[in-house]
Amino acid sequence: MAHRGTNGSKIFITVLCIVAACSAVPINDLLDRASQRSDTLHSLSTTLTQDLNNHVPPIGWMMMPRPSLCHTSSLQTPNDKEQTLQLSESDLLSLARSLLQAWQDPLVDLSTSANSLLHPSQTSISNKIRELQEHSKNLGDGLDILSGRMGPAAQAISSLPYRGGNDIGGDKISQLTNFHFLLSCFRRDSHKIDSFLKVLRCRAAKVQPEMC
Template sequence: MLSSAMQRGLLAVLLWPSLLTLSIPLDCGEEQSNLSRCPSISQEKLLDRVIQHAELIYRVSEESCSLFEEMFIPFPLQLQSNPAGHACITKALLIPSSKSEIQQISDKWLLHSVLMLVQSWIKPLVYLQMTLTRYDYAPDMLLNKTKWVSEKLISLEQGVVVLIKKMLNEGMMITTFSEQDLFHQNAQPDMLESVMRDYSLLCCFKKDAHKMEVLLKLLKCRQNDAYNCA
């Protein structure tokens, strides 16, 4: 008989196409799914669309992390607070983390913080797509989710850039990470180390995706009620 994890994975594969169709928001037009085509819409609507993207990215990253955990991570290792013992790749970024720090930063730095997070994850997610294709029994659901998030993240980057130009009249700020900075890994790591590294990457991205969503929602709150956004 199939294990419960395998059964859930099979069910997820069957349901993924319909769930994905229902969850993709319309962007700047009925035929468009690219936030870079949003300069013609209002700042308020653009911010709403960017938040929609961030919400979906976080939701799918959470599902991906849970599915990966069920399929590949032994239960004792699931209980570890820091799964792979690696610091998240965005730890070096000067992103406010505490509630008080976030409340004190300007709208400008809220937007630039989101942009730095988005840009710093584009290459790692491409790397993750490549490594997952080498897994035995990796469900198509997981591969599709990772590919979808990677594509949606690029669209989110484009939307945030347009939003920065609209709100701040500024250009794009690019973060610079080399692959060596992002992945401190052996040329041929053993299987468990490789799996735990990928698990850590997924968990870190889930955390940062949630942070992107929170920062963008705080920005929206400030637009509507600057004095009551606890």
Template sequence: MDKVVFLLFVLSLGVSSQPITDSQRLFSIAVSRVQHLHLLAQRLFGDFESSLQIEEQRQLNKIFLQDFCNSDYIISPIDKHETQRSSVLKLLSISYRLIESWEFPSRSLNGGSAQRYQISQKLSELMRGVQLLIKANQDGAEIFSDGVVPQLAPYGNYYQSLGEDESLRRSYELLACFKKDMHKVETYLTVAKCRLSPEANCTL
């Protein structure tokens, strides 16, 4: 069953349908996918920010720096040194949690419906790919050995009826958090992929 899912994942990315057993190849696909998602996140955030007045940008950025993203409840490395010390399985597991946490909120990102659909599809493909990488690197270990995976609420009261100012803040926070989390996943998967190449320099 895993081989079938893996093949579908590869085909969905336009890669050769020849059987692939090298996890380095799957890592490359996953990194490429999250890089694309990160670029989309940056573009959406940039477009939204450019539609704001300068004072609005300043105030929203100030508020965001004092606020938290839902995914901050997912325990992850606090800096690049801890990231480099983390095991491949740990980096993959954290990446999976971060991707999964956006499965529902991504449908409400500011932007066109076509972009939201594209992001949703890419997140699903990436999640399946990372899940396969976890299984390949698991070797009998528990995927989430540090406790129960937290069930994150869909960004608080984002879906409630909000005033204009509050709605603006929520949209800003959602886009900023998505960009932040895709950057995290890109970093973790890149470091994990690098670990498969002993001669590579995996410094950040």
């Protein structure tokens, strides 16, 4: 019992040290790191989507759900850059965090399904999905720290229920189609997250809005 208590104390102290270190980092630097991470996330999701495009059969494209059926579509987000620039810093961060959190479970489904995906680059896709999960978690941790620095409004998160299961299809064509659809939804949302964070970074650096 004493040994466990000692380990627990060490972990607690380590967490405190990390929090203290992050508290000393200027918000500009935190936003730079978050923006770089979100850029990587979007680039990786774009590459993955392109990898799949040529391997979805014609019937798969006919079965593909509309983008409006993405589970995050209920979240009210800006339609263009002009609308994005009108939002407050807290609102932008809240939207980014809401979208990112909404993808925790779907990314698990993508990772599970990637292991049996009917695709010539199945192993590479599976590895990239795991990278997406890692980058998403790291970005989420960074945004949690940022929200703590920016106040209660930035800490608000909208709940976006995901009603998927442990896998995303029965037959191979359905699985590939649903996998592509879910990944396309993530690509769309990762672009939104990246855009929101780049605007935040520009504002923190006092760059003119039209340059963001």
